[in-house]
Amino acid sequence: MSLVTEIQEIAAQYPQSRSAIMPALHLAQKKYGWLPREAFEEVGEALGLTPAYCMSVASFYDMYHLEPVGTHIVEVCTNISCALVGAQATLEAFERELGIRPGETTADGEVTLRTVECYGGCGWGPVVAVDQRYHEPVKPEDVPRLVQDLRNA
Amino acid sequence: MSMPELVRVTIDEKDVHVAKGTGLVETALSAGIEIPVFCYEPRLGAPIGACRMCLVEIEGMPKLQAGCTLTAQDGMVVRTARTSSKAAEGQNATLEFILVNHPLDCPVCDKGGECPLQDLTFRYGPGKTRMNFEKTTFEKPIPISPAISLDRERCILCYRCTRFSEAVSEDGQLVARNRGAMSVITTFEDEPYSGPFTGNVTELCPVGALLPTQYRFEARPWEIVDVPTVCGMCPVGCNTHATVREGKVKRVISRNHPEIDEGWLCDKGRFAFTHLRAADRVVEPIHRVRRRGFEPVSWPEALDVAESLLKAADGRAVVALSGSETVEEAYALAKLMRQGLGSHHAVLPEEVSAGLDAYRLPLSAIGDAQTVVVLGDVPLNESAPIVDLWVRAARRKGATIVQTADDPAVSSTERVVLIWSGPGGRGGARVGELAERLGLAGKDGCGAFYIPATPNGRGVADAWAACSDEEPAREPDSIGLLVVSGDEAAGNPNVRALAERAEAVIVISMFHGLAAGWADLVLPGTSYLERDGTYVNLEGRLQRLRQTATPPGPTELEWISQLAARFHVEIPPYASAVFAELSKRCYGGLSFGEVGERAPLRGYVEAPVHVEVPPVPEPAEEPPSGTGLHLVAYKPLFSGPAVERVPELQFQRPQAEIELSPDDARTRGIANGDRVVVSAGGVSVELRARVSKDLRAGVARVALEHSGGLLGNVEVAPAGAGVTA
Ligand code: SF4
Ligand code: SF4
Ligand code: FES
Ligand code: FES
Numbered sequence: 001m002s003l004v005t006e007i008q009e010i011a012a013q014y015p016q017s018r019s020a021i022m023p024a025l026h027l028a029q030k031k032y033g034w035l036p037r038e039a040f041e042e043v044g045e046a047l048g049l050t051p052a053y054c055m056s057v058a059s060f061y062d063m064y065h066l067e068p069v070g071t072h073i074v075e076v077c078t079n080i081s082c083a084l085v086g087a088q089a090t091l092e093a094f095e096r097e098l099g100i101r102p103g104e105t106t107a108d109g110e111v112t113l114r115t116v117e118c119y120g121g122c123g124w125g126p127v128v129a130v131d132q133r134y135h136e137p138v139k140p141e142d143v144p145r146l147v148q149d150l151r152n153a
Numbered sequence: 154m155s156m157p158e159l160v161r162v163t164i165d166e167k168d169v170h171v172a173k174g175t176g177l178v179e180t181a182l183s184a185g186i187e188i189p190v191f192c193y194e195p196r197l198g199a200p201i202g203a204c205r206m207c208l209v210e211i212e213g214m215p216k217l218q219a220g221c222t223l224t225a226q227d228g229m230v231v232r233t234a235r236t237s238s239k240a241a242e243g244q245n246a247t248l249e250f251i252l253v254n255h256p257l258d259c260p261v262c263d264k265g266g267e268c269p270l271q272d273l274t275f276r277y278g279p280g281k282t283r284m285n286f287e288k289t290t291f292e293k294p295i296p297i298s299p300a301i302s303l304d305r306e307r308c309i310l311c312y313r314c315t316r317f318s319e320a321v322s323e324d325g326q327l328v329a330r331n332r333g334a335m336s337v338i339t340t341f342e343d344e345p346y347s348g349p350f351t352g353n354v355t356e357l358c359p360v361g362a363l364l365p366t367q368y369r370f371e372a373r374p375w376e377i378v379d380v381p382t383v384c385g386m387c388p389v390g391c392n393t394h395a396t397v398r399e400g401k402v403k404r405v406i407s408r409n410h411p412e413i414d415e416g417w418l419c420d421k422g423r424f425a426f427t428h429l430r431a432a433d434r435v436v437e438p439i440h441r442v443r444r445r446g447f448e449p450v451s452w453p454e455a456l457d458v459a460e461s462l463l464k465a466a467d468g469r470a471v472v473a474l475s476g477s478e479t480v481e482e483a484y485a486l487a488k489l490m491r492q493g494l495g496s497h498h499a500v501l502p503e504e505v506s507a508g509l510d511a512y513r514l515p516l517s518a519i520g521d522a523q524t525v526v527v528l529g530d531v532p533l534n535e536s537a538p539i540v541d542l543w544v545r546a547a548r549r550k551g552a553t554i555v556q557t558a559d560d561p562a563v564s565s566t567e568r569v570v571l572i573w574s575g576p577g578g579r580g581g582a583r584v585g586e587l588a589e590r591l592g593l594a595g596k597d598g599c600g601a602f603y604i605p606a607t608p609n610g611r612g613v614a615d616a617w618a619a620c621s622d623e624e625p626a627r628e629p630d631s632i633g634l635l636v637v638s639g640d641e642a643a644g645n646p647n648v649r650a651l652a653e654r655a656e657a658v659i660v661i662s663m664f665h666g667l668a669a670g671w672a673d674l675v676l677p678g679t680s681y682l683e684r685d686g687t688y689v690n691l692e693g694r695l696q697r698l699r700q701t702a703t704p705p706g707p708t709e710l711e712w713i714s715q716l717a718a719r720f721h722v723e724i725p726p727y728a729s730a731v732f733a734e735l736s737k738r739c740y741g742g743l744s745f746g747e748v749g750e751r752a753p754l755r756g757y758v759e760a761p762v763h764v765e766v767p768p769v770p771e772p773a774e775e776p777p778s779g780t781g782l783h784l785v786a787y788k789p790l791f792s793g794p795a796v797e798r799v800p801e802l803q804f805q806r807p808q809a810e811i812e813l814s815p816d817d818a819r820t821r822g823i824a825n826g827d828r829v830v831v832s833a834g835g836v837s838v839e840l841r842a843r844v845s846k847d848l849r850a851g852v853a854r855v856a857l858e859h860s861g862g863l864l865g866n867v868e869v870a871p872a873g874a875g876v877t878a
Pocket of ligand 1: 284306308309310311312314315338357358359360362363
């Protein structure tokens with residue numbers, strides 16, 4: 001089934017087809033790994049929206065990738081509560097361990113490191129999400145093991 | 154309608170009575186009090202409360218409120234920054250916040266001096282900044298299209314531009330990318346912001362973020378004069394200001410006429426003015442001299458030549474009109490030809506009928522209609538763009554838009570408006586007949602529109618008819634002289650064909666490209682921006698044009714007046730005096746001064762004399778037969794002599810594509826973007842297919858310049874094997 005048809009089937013369950021944009025973007029991201037130009041064109045075609053509008057919605061949310069990403073994604077919360085309990089040090093530990101800066105992907109295309117805003121786990125900061133799974137709290141000394149696990153995964 | 158309930162609101166200790174539900178900003182205004190705003194703009198739909206500039210204190214509410222999102226309620230007590238220190242502090246803080254990343258490069262910003270951000274900061278903002286860190290910087294300016302420059306550093310994220318794109322022009326191309334402080338305004342990928350209405354965002358933007366590229370570094374507000382006039386590029390006749398500096402038009406901006414344009418303009422009317430300075434502009438008369446070719450001559454010499462050509466024609470002259478002449482110019486030309494020379498033959502630019510006059514409405518009535526019937530298949534945004542915006546507004550308000558008067562919606566609703574947008578309308582006569590058949594006469598909110606092909610076809614016909622009651626004898630066997638008035642006539646193939654039969658030709662044109670080669674005498678033409686006078690728009694509204702820029706030579710009216718004197722015909726060289734003369738005959742004696750800055754729709758006092766002259770024939774509408782489709786070839790908005798000479802509009806020229814209805818595309822196995830072959834009678838063109846939901850089955854649509862001369866019944870098939878989408 002083509003992406004467009006798949007999206008239209010989901011859209012049929014909503015009173016207004018445009019409301020299906022979030023799951024539609026997820027499907028497109030599953031297909032491409034991230035959201036390239038074609039993804040927005042297809043989502044737009046399926047929902048009767050402009051590609052610009054779809055891109056605009058996707059760009060609002062952290063979970064949609066507007067740039068290619070690695071196989072695994074490490075996201076470090078650097079918002080205020082986590083920052084107060086040492087998120088910066090945790091982030092720097094990841095930078096050292098992976099040899100990249102936030103927003104970058106390792107040369108082998110395996111891991112992307114990002115910073116994100118509050119994950120809603122403020123009481124147990126610093127919060128780190130590895131491939132969408134939360135780890136809390138993550139201290140700098142926990143980082144090598146986490147990265148090792150990821151590489152072995 | 155029932156009287157709206159009145160409520161009492163106290164603003165800064167002043168009581169006002171307004172209709173319940175009136176916006177608080179307007180309520181304050183009616184008390185002479187300003188609530189400052191950035192994002193609030195009622196023409197863009199419901200308020201969004203994005204900027205917080207409008208903070209006010211409301212009695213009984215613990216926190217400051219965004220005044221723009223509230224409406225008048227009985228007993229409401231409101232304090233603005235004038236009487237509430239809390240509101241004043243709130244607005245001050247809002248401005249400090251808005252300015253955190255604003256570059257404050259006012260000295261080099263084209264908006265400087267006419268900038269709401271500057272004005273409101275001056276009135277309500279902090280005098281000093283506490284921000285001593287580096288501001289966010291962006292690459293600037295970014296051409297979001299060849300016509301519009303975006304400076305992201307100056308953007309205050311009010312979302313006026315994106316709301317226009319989403320909810321007025323409904324093109325959905327301009328959006329915000331990212332979130333919060335990182336948000337930027339953008340189009341999709343590297344696509345230019347395109348469409349008929351993009352330029353409006355440059356006026357909506359309350360800061361210097363979206364600016365017309367043509368105006369970049371061209372003038373400062375204290376050097377300019379905004380001259381009120383009307384657009385002469387299409388039959389809508391939007392009200393405009395031409396911004397003039399040192400005799401030159403530097404930009405065209407809107408001048409809100411709520412019944413016509415609501416303050417919107419199309420990009421042709423806004424950006425095409427630079428045709429005034431086209432490289433091939435004719436600036437002096439040109440005379441064809443046997444053996445020596447074409448040479449420039451002085452104006453007195455040119456008038457000598459014109460005089461002898463007119464005399465030699467001996468009553469066998471034919472005038473081909475463009476429909477872009479002012480009423481006064483057309484009248485002057487008619488008076489010279491008809492009264493001075495006894496030459497009564499004219500080729501009018503299009504058929505004109507008085508049959509619609511009983512169904513006249515302001516364009517804004519479309520927006521209030523319950524049912525809008527759009528007949529014919531020429532897209533409104535190509536022929537009369539603002540009409541398209543009114544239809545969209547009606548649809549947003551819940552109106553049903555249908556394509557046939559047989560639709561049940563027509564009989565089941567009260568306010569029905571008909572719009573004829575296509576060939577074969579006989580100057581409005583047919584839609585007038587339809588309106589009569591539906592019994593729309595005299596019914597509130599009901600009426601009919603016909604979209605003419607030229608900006609002032611009606612006015613030109615009125616003027617020609619007003620000049621003499623004499624009917625032309627049959628067409629002269631031989632044409633002694635063909636006078637081609639204006640660029641549209643000069644570019645018309647039918648007029649060119651007449652020229653072949655004429656012994657001599659005088660062409661009045663702005664551009665060498667149109668005048669060169671076929672005229673014995675070329676007289677420099679002027680643009681609607683260079684003339685004083687009046688136009689009649691598609692509503693039948695008489696409007697005032699003003700001379701905004703200095704033309705390279707005399708205007709048509711000036712030299713026609715001189716030429717006429719040689720034939721003992723008295724024509725004053727001033728539009729006001731000419732109007733006084735013709736107004737008695739066609740506009741009920743209205744005076745020039747009364748035409749008005751924001752002209753009302755007066756309707757015709759008495760039906761003007763019907764003109765029995767053959768117009769340039771319109772192709773008749775034939776029903777499609779067999780397997781064929783009915784091809785409608787329309788004149789695109791972005792075409793014509795002026796647009797061709799404006800570099801910033803070239804990207805807007807129509808693509809080589811044919812529009813098909815979803816049904817017709819499916820049955821032919823054609824998908825969006827496929828190459829197709831369109832053919833009839835051995836002629837064929839290859840085009841790209843575009844599937845359009847709003848097209849009726851059986852009809853295909855193409856821009857005239859890509860039609861390959863095809864019209865009427867055509868076959869459409871996928872292009873040869875091996876070609877993929
Ligand atoms: S570009 Fe102008 S209109 Fe658009 S959001 Fe920014 S400030 Fe507002
Ligand atoms: S819609 Fe017509 S009258 Fe209005 S600006 Fe465009 S060309 Fe001019
Ligand atoms: S601040 Fe990090 S999870 Fe809330
Ligand atoms: S004007 Fe009220 S929030 Fe912008």
